[in-house]
Amino acid sequence: MFKIGEFSKLTQVSIRMLRYYDETGLFKPATTDCFTGYRLYSVTQIPMLHKIIFLRDLGYTVSEIKIALDHWTGDFIADQLKSKRTEVQHSIEQETEKLRKIEAALENIKKDEIAIRYDFIIKQIPTYSVISLRRVLPNYFCEEMLWRELGQWSQKENIALPSNGQCFAIYHDNEFKEKDVDVEVCIVVNVKKKTEGTLCFRETEAVEMMACTMVYGPYENISGVFRSFAYWLTEHSGFKMSGKNRQICHRGPWNEENPAHYLTEIQIELEKV
Incomplete structure (x- = not known):
């Protein structure tokens, strides 16, 4: 048997961590001296501790490690590792996106352009005859699924789409949402057919006043438009936001390979007031 200090040196695990694992019930000493209260560890416990350290270094929490140890079979651990791999890949993508934004911010600081101001013009938007598909989506990035489904349905039903491909999205929420977003995608058409469910032919509402601006570059630039619009509203105190937002993608993934050349109208x- 080894005292905790000896066991710490032999396994290269700190005394603090060994005590923590004991307190959480994850890895207890083989026995405790009834007279001194010293924690005593056995060499046979080393393989278990190595498993714990292995999982800890992969980012597993204590509760996740407990589950893994209780079901330590080849198939179960393989599934766990695949799931963790997906989680890590997603985390890497998020961190990479943060780095990209930092690099972009540094470039903008150099150019003194960190607060881009967009020019807005006020338009009157007429009513349109459209075929539309409206659904609550997990997030805004899932909008592409609606466009794909609407396009496939139009092709299946032999709906003649205009050559100019006029289409737009309507966002029905009155706030920005991280999830469960209410989105409707619309394609202007000259025909009407009977439809069921969330697919329908309808007339969109005419809008007396729309503040409109063009956004060049990747979709990540769109958030800057709304920040700039806050300044515009401050300078034009006779107006306030009302109703729904729309978005028209004049150039996007379907007709432009380089995201830097995307053109989106907000x-x-x-x-x-």
């Missing part, structure tokens, strides 16, 4: 409904 429309924000207004009313006079």
Whole structure:
């Protein structure tokens, strides 16, 4: 048997961590001296401790490690590792995106362009005859699924789409949401057919005043438009936001390979104060 200090040196695990694992019930000493209260460890415990350290270094929490140890079979651990791999890949993507934003911010600071101001013009938007598909999506990035489904349905039903491909998205939520977003995608058409469910032919609402601006570059730039619009509203105190926002992608993944060349029109409904 080894005292905790000896066991710490032999396994290269700190005394603090050994005590923590004991307190959480994850890895207890083989026995405790009834007279001194010293924790005593056995050499036969080393393989178990190595498993714990292995999983800890992969980012497993204590509760996850407990589950893994209780079901330590080849198939179970393989599934666990595949799941952890996906989680790590997602985390890497998120961190890479943070780095990209930091690099972009540094470039903008150099150019004194960190607060880009967009020019807005006020338009009157007429009503349109459209075929539309509306659904609550997990997040805004899932909008592409709606466009794909609407396009496939139109092709299946032999719906003649205009050559100019006029289409737009309507965002029905009154706030920005991280999930469960209410989105409707619309394609302007000249025909009507009977439909069921969330697919329908309808007339969109005419809008008396829309504040409109063009966004060049990847979709990540769109968030800057709304920040800039906050300044615009401050400078034009006779207006306030009202109703729903719309988005028209004039150039996107379907007709432009380089995201830097995307062209998106943002429309924000207004009313006079």
